[in-house]
Amino acid sequence: MNSFEYASPRTEEEAVALLSAHGGNTAVLAGGTDLFNLLRAGCITPSRVVDLKNIRSLQGVSATSRGVLIGALTTLDELLVHPLLKPYDSLAQIADGVHSIQIQSMGTLGGDLCLLPNCWYFRNGYGLLGMERGTSLPATGRNEFHAVLGNRGPAKFVSASRFAPALIAWGAVARIAGPEPGQVSELPLEYFFTSPKTADQGVTVLQPGQILTHVLIPDPVHDEVQSAAYEVLQMEGLDWPLASAAVCLANSAGVVREARIVLGHVAPTPWVSLDAAAALVGREIDETVAQAAGNAAVASATPLSENEYKVQIARTAVKRAILRAAGQLEGALS
């Protein structure tokens, strides 16, 4: 691990200033559940690590006139139990699915949304694109856990965030501070994630000196909204999903009026499937309809040499997230 400066700011402004130094070669420490892995492996070599844990404004969950505001430092176990988040079933399901007390206790929502990929080429020093001498290693080598959608560009990894699909399905907004002190901006979380085209681009829109401070979940415009998530993991213990899906369904008289379906771990960014959503609108949910949405979600999949199985798993995740949201998953399996 390279030597680095450590800074512990008390305010967002201080953090932004500290992160802007060293030409932006800085890193954010929140829960630290992944940062130290990256540092020890030499995947990142920041000159300064900025510890956000003492910035009070980044903590906690609060009700605002626009919706529920979640601080980036909110831990996963807080997401699981916070009363303001009770209506958001899909979030609790994701938090509950992180089968590690340590990560639930230490991991933060902001950290999850900013996670760097678990791609084994990246984690072994080949950069986000996994390039070696001009060759894409994920494209030509082992790729069983890589992307099956949105993988025609140079990025073949999958987005590591577990909460992004559920939050995007809820229409969440990202609040970003910096790069100038006091500067704040917002954008739909859907557009927070990027698929890098070059080795020096990142996986989010964050530029040097910027931090994700909060996520706002707007109050639903519909009265009757059902949400659910479904993750497929290879192992019951500490593991990353092979594929996941989160849905929000706005219903009226048992018929879906509006749907948002977002897949996770299948593409370099969380993957919003308009086709899957369209397959639900105007219909009553049953297994056939859910299956059709699942099929639509993966219709444009382009699996790599070793990960065709993920198409089936993503299809199933979508189907089961829909059935779970509609209260029909129990009994549909056996």
Place this chain on the structure above:
Amino acid sequence: MAERKFSWPARSEATLIGKDIQRIDGVAKASGQAKYTADINTEGTLFARLLTSPHAAAKIKSIDVEQAKKMPGVRAIHLFKNEGDEIRWEGELLVAIAADRVELADDALKVVKVEYEELPFYVNEADIVRAAHADRTKGLGKNEKGDVDAALKTAAVVHRGYYGVSTISHMCLEPHGSHCQWDGDDLDVHLSTQNVSGTPGQFAEPLEIDASNVTVTSDYEGGGFGSKFAADEWGIACAKLSREAGKPVRLMLDRAAELKIAGTRPSGYADVTIAADSEGKIVAWDSVHWGTAGFGGGGVDVNQLPYPFDFENRRAAQIGISCNTGPNRAWRAPPHPQLCALTQTAMDDLAAKMKMGSYEFFEKNLAFALQDKGPVYAEQMKIAAKAIDWKAKWHPHGQGGKGPVKRGLGLALHRWGGGAGPCTCTVKVHQDGSVETFLGSQDIGTGTRTIIAITLAETFGLPLTGVKVNLGSSKYPQSGASGGSITVGGVSGANRRAAQTALWEIFDKVAEKYKLESADGLVAKGGDILKGKEKICTWKQACSLLGPMGLETKGESSQKTKDGLTSDQVGGVQMVDLSVDTETGLVRIHKFVCVQDCGLILDELTARSQVLGALIMGIAYSLS
């Protein structure tokens, strides 16, 4: 005087044997007081880190460590490879650097310059066609009996299938490694090893010192599974670094190196044709199997397939695949897990094709069980079936439910040699009544220390706290490596013999002192020496008769020791009730039953733990 024979007490009469006894070192381990090799940190210890090959096949054009030598804190550098040497698998060791701190050693490794000439490599262990095309296959023999071709022609049902289990890594919780410290020509090695008695010589030869100069110690160990019998090149390097630096050095493999070079279990893939008559009796087995044991090829022994059956007409052929991967090492009952999976999944598929129940199909073919174990397996199957409620839960193959989650039952049989491993020990009974034993065995995490304490305490009628177990040093009486499930048999037999020999001598002195007609009928129990219900004296009073030198006895065990204390050749049956989510691949186990020959159980808690560990490992095998 009645004849004295080595024997175990009946379990019903035993005080400790067969009871639930917690590990005597459990608190030390849980509290961190127990020091593993990875914990040894004597004053001035340097820390070594390793540079390994990123290439699976390459020739080294140059290695330059000059800049590394000048890095802060660097005390010694060892080269495993030199210019012109060939790399045969990823992770091969290139350079070790010992420095004042781990981070400084890491920093120094970063400035080592290595130029490679990359060479073609092959790593696909499952694809026999590609392996042949890459000229990486080698025939490793055939094994044939009867007339397979004729039997296949006349069989009622023939099934052909492809089966396989991949290479898996040992992945010891405590990685391989050592701590080496010199005192003149004497070398003290703390080694994470399954082979305390057998490793001093492995250090001595390459270091050009006498084996008597080497002391290997392993007080506690975080698992070996068959991969820790050798000093290993990194162990020798640690000693060389220590000698060069004039300071103690600790060198443990990091997790990545542990995965790549410290041991794998060979893979086994098979193309199987199996046939039965109309009654379900297997009439032919015909298989070609392949796999890899690393660069050297090898794999699953052709002479043991099918398993654990010997059908009247059988033919097996083996092909080894040379992969550019780390070498294999012994792995829990080699290669029985692979043999079991290859044989019995094919048998079950044949049963399905015949629309026969798995239980009935296996039962019908027990006549072919090796070593005439059929009747034993039959009884074990009955016990297991009752425990898992086989009759109520069984449904024909393919009828596991309408939804995507299918539920079903499965069963398998196994066997293993076991028996008593080689062991010598010295038991000392002191004049004050304290007892200790010395043996160059090791506790690899399986409860060996506790088993020995139980054996001695039971024999002398003492509490567990009344005996002391000294193991884990090569300076103690020689004991075999801990592998092959022969350690408990070896150490308990040897200690029982030594203890009974001592006890008989003590009984003789008691009889003489207390003017008994003979020592016949004397027993040691509850800290006393009894004759019937009559207390003759206390244990301490008896031991006071030994004089200031106390008493020292030897005990031995080996596979040749046939006095009834240990036996071998065990078998077992396992049954499982599980569900498979056919849309996601998720497997959920509802119930898992193991019926196992155990022989004499010394510690039921440890025996149960062993069975549970085996079941968990079996789950990992089948899902990996």
